[in-house]
Amino acid sequence: MRAKVILFSSDWSSLDGQSIVTNFIVQNLATKNWILLAYRPGISGIKDWAISVFKLYYQICKSPNCVIYIVPSRSIIGYIRDLPVLIVGYLNIKIFAHIHGTDFLSLLDNKFLFARHLYKKTYSIIVPSNYLICAINQKGLNNTFLLENISELECDSDLQNKLKTDALEILWNSNIISSKGFFDLVMAIEKLVSIGYNIRLTVLGKSISDQEMSQNEIISKLAILQKHKWFKLVGPVKSNELSHCITACDAIILPSRYSSECQPLAIINAMTHGKHVIISDIPALIDTIGSYPAIVVNDIPKLIEGIITLYKYKLNNVTVPIKYVDETRKRFSKSNFLNKINNLLSY
Numbered sequence: 001m002r003a004k005v006i007l008f009s010s011d012w013s014s015l016d017g018q019s020i021v022t023n024f025i026v027q028n029l030a031t032k033n034w035i036l037l038a039y040r041p042g043i044s045g046i047k048d049w050a051i052s053v054f055k056l057y058y059q060i061c062k063s064p065n066c067v068i069y070i071v072p073s074r075s076i077i078g079y080i081r082d083l084p085v086l087i088v089g090y091l092n093i094k095i096f097a098h099i100h101g102t103d104f105l106s107l108l109d110n111k112f113l114f115a116r117h118l119y120k121k122t123y124s125i126i127v128p129s130n131y132l133i134c135a136i137n138q139k140g141l142n143n144t145f146l147l148e149n150i151s152e153l154e155c156d157s158d159l160q161n162k163l164k165t166d167a168l169e170i171l172w173n174s175n176i177i178s179s180k181g182f183f184d185l186v187m188a189i190e191k192l193v194s195i196g197y198n199i200r201l202t203v204l205g206k207s208i209s210d211q212e213m214s215q216n217e218i219i220s221k222l223a224i225l226q227k228h229k230w231f232k233l234v235g236p237v238k239s240n241e242l243s244h245c246i247t248a249c250d251a252i253i254l255p256s257r258y259s260s261e262c263q264p265l266a267i268i269n270a271m272t273h274g275k276h277v278i279i280s281d282i283p284a285l286i287d288t289i290g291s292y293p294a295i296v297v298n299d300i301p302k303l304i305e306g307i308i309t310l311y312k313y314k315l316n317n318v319t320v321p322i323k324y325v326d327e328t329r330k331r332f333s334k335s336n337f338l339n340k341i342n343n344l345l346s347y
Helices: 017-029 041-060 076-091 103-106 109-121 132-136 157-162 180-193 215-227 239-248 263-274 283-289 300-315 322-331 334-345
Strands: 005-010 034-039 067-070 094-098 122-128 143-145 168-172 199-204 231-235 251-252 276-280 293-297
Touching: 005 017, 005 041, 005 168, 017 034, 017 334, 041 076, 076 094, 076 103, 076 109, 076 157, 094 276, 103 109, 103 132, 122 132, 122 334, 132 143, 132 283, 168 180, 168 239, 168 300, 180 199, 180 300, 199 239, 215 231, 251 300, 263 276, 263 283, 263 322, 276 283, 276 300, 283 322, 293 300
Parallel strands: 005 034, 005 067, 067 094, 094 122, 122 143, 168 199, 168 251, 199 231, 251 276, 276 293
Antiparallel strands: none
């Protein structure tokens, strides 16, 4: 009989990539053999977290042959929160830790030797990127497993033809974070529109502060940008609306330098929809793209050049060759994902 699986994670109801993947696992794998332990993130969730830890230990006492599937935090404070789960590895209980960001690597530095030791004791560290596997291996941990993310969205080619416009339609399909390159993209488009290019930018996602810009600064800049005809702020959307937005666009651009960038669903969904893509030259994004044809940039002048290339593609009806789209759809398919994680959890 298959061992009981205890899932331990912060709430997965939001629309970020980590939550989408966790929710997909819950919806497709969680049976009566699974125990779901979720808690709200942040200070408000401390009580939920304490209750979840108590339930975890209760289930371990009740079923000592269980396995634990944890979606760990990648911050130092979050690591402390995850300690009660990770130390269970000393009981020879199999722990599967599903990592969703490259900032996890900071927990494996020499100044966090105990964290590195605990993750070394886990049965498997699940990561979505070959780049991240190599980086973790270099830290002395070899218990990694590659499980690339999924694209749940369906592409409607008939709708795509109906939604065509004369403008180059660019979609921002990530949270609005300065270090993701959002305002670099805005600056590039603003420059091109000012000299006569017919470009429109549709913006999804919510504004989130980072080390470069506070949320208030972002909100202030967005208020100014909304006065421009070429700029449309939509905000967070659900999957059916998201698929419509991606279908309607010509390209998705992510010139990111975001510290935890790993395998963004924004780029995966762009590729599975056969859209043109511009990315920055950071290793995680290069790994995500694989063989898919993309324009790679490293500064705003190169980004402007890349957008001009996309503009020419639009004028000349240049599309991404279907073989690359088919390869991407297979690579990030739901069936491929489920087969791999099922095999892993069956150990």
